[in-house]
Amino acid sequence: MALIVKKFGGTSVGSVERIEAVADKIIASRSNGDDIVVVVSAMSGETNRLIALAEKIQEQPSPRELDVLVSTGEQVTVALLAMALHKRGCGARSFTGSQVRILTDSAHTRARIQEIDSQRIKDELDQGHVVVVAGFQGVDGDGNITTLGRGGSDTSAVALAAALDADECQIYTDVKGVYTTDPRVVEDARLLRTITFEEMLELASLGAKVLQIRSVEFAGKYKVPLRVLSSFEDDPGTLITLEDNTEMEAPIISGIAFTRDEAKVTVSGVPDVPGVAYQVLGPVSDAGIEVDVIVQNVSADGTTDITFTVKRQDSEQTRKLVTAVAQQVGARDVSVDNRIAKVSLVGVGMRSHAGIASQMFKTLADESINIQIITTSEIKISVVIEEKYLELAVRSLHSAFGLGEETALAG
Structure with missing residues (x-):
């Protein structure tokens, strides 16, 4: 029983x-x-x-x-x-x-x-x-x-x-479970039968809205087998479990997550001195605004540019906070771009497969999609692009990595 x-x-x-x-x-x-x-x-x-x-x-x-x-x-x-x-x-x-x-x-x-x-x-x-x-x-x-x-x-x-x-x-x-990506964007998005806690946590944090992040964290911490399934259809759904309990050869990429509600903030010409990143980002954090991707580039003239992303709804408040700091530290300019989106590849198979990033970048280049920011972890690669290219990017990557129903059946 x-x-x-x-x-x-x-x-x-x-x-x-x-x-x-x-x-x-x-x-x-x-x-x-x-x-x-x-x-x-x-x-x-x-x-x-x-x-x-x-x-x-x-x-x-x-x-x-x-x-x-x-x-x-x-x-x-x-x-x-x-x-x-x-x-x-x-x-x-x-x-x-x-x-x-x-x-x-x-x-x-x-x-x-x-x-x-x-x-x-x-x-x-x-x-x-x-x-x-x-x-x-x-x-x-x-x-x-x-x-x-x-x-x-x-x-x-x-x-x-x-x-x-x-x-x-x-x-x-x-919904019937966890898909390789949002079926509303990619028609042949495939229902995943199993996925690891790690992958589900990344997908949830990167924009997939099937499960609440805290529940996945809890399940992973206490090793509770978690299944997502439909109230309206008879289907076994998706089992979220430990990596050790999945197939020996996990797929390289399990899913593609994306979010549209991002804004990019760039502070240009910041003096390149110790503690300046904290001076710029500290007030943003103190205001309870969540900062996502952060990139810092040092210029030849001894200044640095700091670029980071926040939720779009927080962009105006962030601009005001950062503008005040920029004046104090002598930065050259503050700009905000509300027309960006983030696309992420997630998969534990990345640990043992090289070339995932280059394939991702080539796929986007073939569609003339410019990458503005790149961030990676052991099982994730995220890029920031113009929002108008979001659906094209997701569909192209989904096809390039063979995530669709037809590809899976052919394999």
Whole structure:
């Protein structure tokens, strides 16, 4: 008998009819003899609706009271799903995050899980019940309701799976699994049957939106087998697991991730003296703005150019901060380009294969796509290009590295 944690997101439980369909899936899984713990999100759109209500009352709501408010969305879903299971003759109990003691720190709206008391869930499972737990929420040491931030239900599910030593954590979404790239951009994008935690973490951090980053980190840390699959189709989906458990000869490239919401900031003619990079980037970091790619070039005249990327929504604030610093240090110019995008190749196979970067660069050159910035890690190569070439770049690279369905079948 296996212990399975199943997580259903907002679209999967977006209506009474869909909640009924989820109940049918759980019953089918129970018929295999599995013990089931279910983690659910609020119904799609509900969290946004609750936040909008709060903002009508108070422009910047108290984080503590906001957590109390938005946590009610999941409370509705767990109760409705438990009712749907009762209707089918299945014993089920619903619980909020505080009732099963998902203990977090006190950082309201972005809390982090510290500990889970799994005994209550185990007791319910021993009685033959399906346990339905509200995702996205917990409780701090003072008994205050906390929430884990956007996408936090994924993290709730993985954390529960780790605490319960579950055989698998299954994340049900509105897609069939993890693809080689976004199928909306590349028609023959291929569904991956397996991918490593490392690769999934890179893809998630680089723009793939199938899973929340923290949940992948959690799964990798506690070695929880993680599966992404569809709520609406019968398909085994994608298993995310340790590299040691995948094929002996992993594909060189597993996927291509991209993001459009980038901006490039360049500070030109900066005096080349120790500590100048901190002087430029320190105020940006202090403002809570996430800096991604950083490149520094030293010129023959003894100055340096510092180029870095930020989220596009942060570009104007970044420009103001950096302009003030540039005047202080005597830099020549500050420029901001909001028309860039980042494209990344990801694959553990890069460790044992040379020439990946040169093939990537040649493919882009053949399409007359200019590379503005390059950054690499052991299993990733990212380039910054003009946004207007993004889809052409992704399609060309997908074809060049043989990632499509037809290529895979031919191979």
